[in-house]
Amino acid sequence: MSASGLIFTSRPPGTEHEIIITPKMSFGTGHHATTYMMVKQMRGIDFNNKTVFDFGTGTGVLAILAEKLGALKIIAIDNDDWSITNAAENIQQNNCSKIQLLKTDNTEMNQQFDIILANINKNTILGNFSSLTKQLGNNGILLLSGLLKEDETEILQAVNQQSIRNTKKLIQDNWISIRLNY
Secondary structure: OOOHHHHHOOOOOOOOHHHHHHHHOOOOOOOHHHHHHHHHHOOOOOOOOOOOEEEEOOHHHHHHHHHHHHOOOEEEEOOOOHHHHHHHHHHOOOOOOOOEEEOOOOOOOOOOOEEEEEEEOOHHHHHHHHHHHHHEEEEEEEEEEEHHHHHHHHHHHHHEEEEEEEEEEEEEOOOEEEEEEE
């Protein structure tokens, strides 16, 4: 640990993308099970030239990864001032240029996205589920996390009311991540 309190580590061998995150008061470093599972799910998706919506961006880590994986355009939103400030700093620190950061809690972006990322919580996901699925383009992918195992039944009930299907679920500790395809 340095005098400033930061821990410096070297980039592990075989790491394809290095992302620098200073979390401050925001959520999302990649160490929590929910973010880790989102990253793992994202690695199995082709982001090249895709449009991405990151709902509840926190530190911006998932938006940053989306750009590093080849996304053409990313809209990242959060309703928290700390998160917006922190995400802006992290986006700049990682030399990202394709991320539009917005402070809002309105998920209506009035456009279609190839991939939507929502690592937030059950109630917020369910409260915005219709809006999120409505903005998925043809063959779109919706990645969800921030969910406890016991949230799965309610989430899948919402899924069954839409024209999307559950294609992949990850479990870590008491958390789940669900990939949905349109």
